Amino acid sequence: MQLPDDLILREATGTILLVILDGLGGLPDPELGVTELESAHTPHLDALARRSSLGMLLPVAPGITPGSGPAHLALFGYDPKDYVVGRGALSALGVGFDLVMGDVAVRLNLATLDEAGLITDRRAGRPRDDEGSRIVNLLRSGISLGEEAEFFLIHEKEHRVVLVLRGEGLGADISDTDPQATRVPQLELRLLNSSSAKTARIMGQFLAQAHELIRDEDQISGLLARGFARYDGLPSLKDRFGLDALAVARYPMYRGVARLVGMEVAGVPSSDEEAVALMEDQFGKADFYFIHFKAPDARGEDGDFDAKVAAIEAVDAVIPRLVALSPDVLVITGDHSTPARMGGHSWHHVPLLLAAEETRPTGDSFSERECGSGDLGRLEAKYLMSLMLAHAGRLGKFGA
Amino acid sequence: MQLPDDLILREATGTILLVILDGLGGLPDPELGVTELESAHTPHLDALARRSSLGMLLPVAPGITPGSGPAHLALFGYDPKDYVVGRGALSALGVGFDLVMGDVAVRLNLATLDEAGLITDRRAGRPRDDEGSRIVNLLRSGISLGEEAEFFLIHEKEHRVVLVLRGEGLGADISDTDPQATRVPQLELRLLNSSSAKTARIMGQFLAQAHELIRDEDQISGLLARGFARYDGLPSLKDRFGLDALAVARYPMYRGVARLVGMEVAGVPSSDEEAVALMEDQFGKADFYFIHFKAPDARGEDGDFDAKVAAIEAVDAVIPRLVALSPDVLVITGDHSTPARMGGHSWHHVPLLLAAEETRPTGDSFSERECGSGDLGRLEAKYLMSLMLAHAGRLGKFGA
Numbered sequence: 001m002q003l004p005d006d007l008i009l010r011e012a013t014g015t016i017l018l019v020i021l022d023g024l025g026g027l028p029d030p031e032l033g034v035t036e037l038e039s040a041h042t043p044h045l046d047a048l049a050r051r052s053s054l055g056m057l058l059p060v061a062p063g064i065t066p067g068s069g070p071a072h073l074a075l076f077g078y079d080p081k082d083y084v085v086g087r088g089a090l091s092a093l094g095v096g097f098d099l100v101m102g103d104v105a106v107r108l109n110l111a112t113l114d115e116a117g118l119i120t121d122r123r124a125g126r127p128r129d130d131e132g133s134r135i136v137n138l139l140r141s142g143i144s145l146g147e148e149a150e151f152f153l154i155h156e157k158e159h160r161v162v163l164v165l166r167g168e169g170l171g172a173d174i175s176d177t178d179p180q181a182t183r184v185p186q187l188e189l190r191l192l193n194s195s196s197a198k199t200a201r202i203m204g205q206f207l208a209q210a211h212e213l214i215r216d217e218d219q220i221s222g223l224l225a226r227g228f229a230r231y232d233g234l235p236s237l238k239d240r241f242g243l244d245a246l247a248v249a250r251y252p253m254y255r256g257v258a259r260l261v262g263m264e265v266a267g268v269p270s271s272d273e274e275a276v277a278l279m280e281d282q283f284g285k286a287d288f289y290f291i292h293f294k295a296p297d298a299r300g301e302d303g304d305f306d307a308k309v310a311a312i313e314a315v316d317a318v319i320p321r322l323v324a325l326s327p328d329v330l331v332i333t334g335d336h337s338t339p340a341r342m343g344g345h346s347w348h349h350v351p352l353l354l355a356a357e358e359t360r361p362t363g364d365s366f367s368e369r370e371c372g373s374g375d376l377g378r379l380e381a382k383y384l385m386s387l388m389l390a391h392a393g394r395l396g397k398f399g400a
Numbered sequence: 401m402q403l404p405d406d407l408i409l410r411e412a413t414g415t416i417l418l419v420i421l422d423g424l425g426g427l428p429d430p431e432l433g434v435t436e437l438e439s440a441h442t443p444h445l446d447a448l449a450r451r452s453s454l455g456m457l458l459p460v461a462p463g464i465t466p467g468s469g470p471a472h473l474a475l476f477g478y479d480p481k482d483y484v485v486g487r488g489a490l491s492a493l494g495v496g497f498d499l500v501m502g503d504v505a506v507r508l509n510l511a512t513l514d515e516a517g518l519i520t521d522r523r524a525g526r527p528r529d530d531e532g533s534r535i536v537n538l539l540r541s542g543i544s545l546g547e548e549a550e551f552f553l554i555h556e557k558e559h560r561v562v563l564v565l566r567g568e569g570l571g572a573d574i575s576d577t578d579p580q581a582t583r584v585p586q587l588e589l590r591l592l593n594s595s596s597a598k599t600a601r602i603m604g605q606f607l608a609q610a611h612e613l614i615r616d617e618d619q620i621s622g623l624l625a626r627g628f629a630r631y632d633g634l635p636s637l638k639d640r641f642g643l644d645a646l647a648v649a650r651y652p653m654y655r656g657v658a659r660l661v662g663m664e665v666a667g668v669p670s671s672d673e674e675a676v677a678l679m680e681d682q683f684g685k686a687d688f689y690f691i692h693f694k695a696p697d698a699r700g701e702d703g704d705f706d707a708k709v710a711a712i713e714a715v716d717a718v719i720p721r722l723v724a725l726s727p728d729v730l731v732i733t734g735d736h737s738t739p740a741r742m743g744g745h746s747w748h749h750v751p752l753l754l755a756a757e758e759t760r761p762t763g764d765s766f767s768e769r770e771c772g773s774g775d776l777g778r779l780e781a782k783y784l785m786s787l788m789l790a791h792a793g794r795l796g797k798f799g800a
Contacts, residue, residue: 063786070799182519
């Protein structure tokens with residue numbers, strides 16, 4: 001299946017609110033026989049389900065477990081197989097760094113090397129943030145790349161650092177130095193395409209100077225580079241779908257991917273409560289709104305079934321406030337499944353609820369089971385956008 | 401929908417057992433109102449279904465009835481629209497002939513021609529094997545193609561013969577001489593692409609000499625060529641999915657298609673009982689196992705509803721022995737439907753059962769109806785492999 005090459009957009013005022021419960025989908029608990037969502041007491045979601053079209057989203061393809069970046073791109077209507085965004089760029093966007101076209105970003109791990117240069121800890125024991133910041137400052141002031149490129153070094157959290165190189169003619173076809181293993185040396189930088197030769201040379205200088213500066217440190221004595229990515233931007237939601245879009249998300253990653261598709265990011269809420277209040281405050285300014293709730297995924301990653309149930313119930317409690325904003329289309333789904341039983345992302349379908357004027361309700365509650373027999377069927381996540389646009393009155397007729 | 405270009409394979413030890421009931425899918429008997437599978441008493445399959453994810457496989461595309469070769473390729477993760485393997489090559493592999501790259505294989509029918517050269521029986525009355533062998537030996541010793549090519553002639557069964565040409569620069573872009581009709585003459589060999597000119601010339605010599613040798617025979621007086629295929633091999637399951645694979649199948653065709661994708665073929669069982677025993681004996685040697693049961697298809701082709709029910713029940717009886725092997729992923733499905741009411745292959749969806757750790761069970765029994773509302777939805781058969789790999793822990797995350 002594929003969409004027509006050009007969607008026929010209509011002038012319309014219908015608003016869309018996309019509510020993401022990260023990692024929403026689950027698996028049945030072996031004793032209870034029901035999933036996290038099925039077990040949760042969610043009166044507001046259930047009431048909404050009874051007047052919604054239900055379905056199941058396939059994040060990428062059967063059996064494919066997505067990372068958060070590709071999973072969200074799909075929800076925004078960008079096929080993640082066509083729009084590949086490197087880890088470095090997502091991380092930079094995630095911390096709110098203002099990437100410009102042509103920047104090359106790369107994730108750096110603060111790591112521990114032994115005296116022979118072998119990696120003993122790829123995450124340097126997950127250093128405290130003040131220790132990580134100290135090293136980042138040391139590198140920032142000690143490294144000089146001359147005239148060829150500017151660099152920006154951002155301490156994300158713990159061992160995670162983002163390096164952005166800015167200059168003329170940079171490329172990202174360079175292999176990782178992170179071998180993703182310990183007791184081995186770091187990998188050599190390898191040039192994968194001659195168009196990235198300048199960047200490889202600069203990056204070699206950067207790493208050499210960096211290692212000289214930190215070689216005698218106990219905890220953080222190495223840097224591992226992973227996921228070189230050149231930022232060329234993506235066509236925006238405005239360009240592709242005519243949507244002015246606004247995002248509210250507590251975590252940098254999700255603000256980053258929203259910015260990547262041209263959404264305005266409305267502040268940095270420090271709690272889900274603040275996120276909802278911010279959405280209430282901003283509602284009315286845009287056509288498309290995205291609000292992101294992280295807790296179901298985080299508790300699923302913890303492998304804690306009951307905590308994930310509670311996280312879903314906490315979102316249920318704020319649903320009336322989101323419904324009260326009266327978007328023309330209200331969609332509630334996840335980016336992927338994070339079953340507590342698996343303690344991580346999975347490939348399983350994700351429950352989808354679409355509340356709007358023109359729905360075919362089939363279910364009594366919001367659950368994997370009810371969504372599995374819903375009117376929307378099983379749908380690749382990348383097709384959600386055209387469905388939302390249609391329900392918002394924003395799509396014209398295909399053909400005469 | 402399509403998979404990412406490169407699946408991210410993980411080092412893992414999860415084993416997969418794929419059990420194919422050929423022609424499994426059926427249609428409801430007009431009087432009973434249930435299909436062959438729904439009518440069958442299958443306590444073991446039903447018990448398995450209650451802890452499995454269920455779904456329906458679409459062999460190729462809506463309305464497309466597959467042959468056995470493409471249908472199995474799809475189950476092994478090879479899009480049959482991309483991996484086209486001619487009947488000749490499949491037949492040669494099927495009889496265990498050791499094709500080498502560049503060979504051209506073609507299926508020959510032993511046929512009966514009348515004095516005017518019109519076809520009176522495309523299968524020469526399905527000759528006894530000793531009669532077929534006698535003719536094949538006659539051709540083998542009587543035909544000479546000179547220096548340009550070697551030829552191998554293999555009597556498959558009854559009227560079915562495989563010819564393999566081996567030499568430099570052979571091609572298979574040659575049309576069939578089998579008109580698939582009687583009371584008409586055989587078709588002229590037509591060259592479809594100049595790269596096959598040498599082969600067309602050799603093939604012309606072969607057929608001319610052959611017809612000279614058998615023209616006065618009563619029963620087998622002609623040869624009809626069908627399905628020229630050049631064998632260029634396929635990338636193996638090992639190369640594509642990192643799987644050491646092993647096949648157990650009673651019938652040559654299925655051993656052939658297994659060999660085509662690099663499976664080791666474990667012997668030639670002469671009954672389903674022997675096939676199961678062979679699988680028990682071999683289990684532990686590979687990552688991926690394929691066992692093939694032919695009877696449901698054969699009885700469906702006979703148009704015998706009750707016999708197909710019995711064939712399904714016979715497989716049900718050996719399911720506990722396959723479950724006892726404890727593969728990490730156990731899949732039970734068919735390559736296509738063969739409804740007894742139709743007496744042949746059809747395009748209908750095929751019931752699919754996937755038993756593993758991380759399933760979402762929804763059904764009480766293994767049937768078209770329960771599978772039709774299962775969690776896996778309706779899935780092109782070519783996506784089964786990524787789903788099996790995911791459940792075996794063999795796929796990494798897509799994107800950051």
